[in-house]
Amino acid sequence: MWSYFANPHKFLGLSNWLAPVFYIAGALCIGWGLWQALWIIPKDDYQGGDIMRVMFVHVPAAWLAMASYSALAIASFVWFIWRHELADIAAKSIAPLGAVWTALCLATGAIWGKPTWGTWWQWDDARMMSVLFLFFLFLGYMALRAAMDSRQKAARAGAILAMVGAINVPLIKFSVDLFTSLHQPASVITADGPAMPAVYLTPLLISGLGHSLLFGGLVMTHMRTEIRERRIARLTAKALEA
């Protein structure tokens, strides 16, 4: 089934209707999540009052930062092993979007951190550091691709870097459990189930789904553009030859 969609033509057909569906569903989920977060859920004085409402953007952004890097590494792996061109196109499209969500995670984290912990940024917090470097990893990936003189080389160099950089993902995930610092330990995905009342958990999960759908839609649109750009480049080369 996967090699069926490895065909760019089939992908164009699929994403033609799937991307808009993702956009609409994502907008609905994010909209509902924000409505719940801003107006419905009760104020939580323990977590710093109204500021904890930023959680409904921060936590999905953090999930997506990690998930997008994992997706980048997986797409790179698939391209490296099977040389499906579409996997490289996916990796190239994921990188800038992943960087955006990572930046969003850092920004909302700082906004949340100032009133609750009294600081925008805490240097000895392993999770903040590792997310910051995840952001740099995305930038490095894009810079490396841009520096290569051919598309093949860009794809190969990028794939190697993305796979090597994947060592940081488990470190980010478990940094809050490994090191004691400001950042609270995991409270949604734990061995004993979510340590969070449903009134917060449901909007959080819906919000996370919405962000993922929006991300997926944007990646598909970016991939469609990239496929067409490569087609144009090939046609131009052909026209120049003739």
Add this chain to the structure above:
Amino acid sequence: MSGAPVLAAFRQAFGEAWAGGAGALMPLGFLGGAAVLVPLGIGSDTQTLQAVGPGIIWVALALSSLVTLERIFQADVEDGTLDLWLQAGTPMAAIAAAKTLAHWLAAGLPLALASPLLALMFQAQISPQLLTDLGLYTLGGLAFFFWGGVGAALSATVRRGGLLIALIALPLYVPTAIFGALAMTGGIGSDGAPMLLAASTLFACAVAPYAMAAALRLAAD
């Protein structure tokens, strides 16, 4: 498959690091220069210097490992040595590991050995702690060289790729930097930190040569 080409690569890299006068002295000079700038910048208060010293040395160590690594694979790409290795079917991971190890011996080990001296400049007391720190710097430096080598191999064909190496390699330094600083500062949860540092260094030595080999094959195309 004989080990001769790997040994030759090691010797060549080792000689290269010493040749041309300033090879191994460059990073040492950089380390010293960077460290000397700090007291000039933040003032000479003994308490402050003692507090920031170990961390400053970490940073200087990480940065000065990038100084020599920029050139580690570039010459092989330029003069065709790389193509000969590939044609001879030499295991590239072994070549890459040998070259990185040689560079570390020539430049990285002196850097680590200079660290107690720098610590004294940062008003550290003479104690067995200095030797422990020296061991930690040696371990961490090895990881820095291996991850930096990946960046160097990836940007071997890029003109003036020095800055690119820094951007690629610094995120890879993170586990080393985090565990190293944790072992150094001795805060909460630092009991296992030297072990975690050693583990991440071993991981670097195990994984990085294969990434370097893949990147070098790419550079030869």
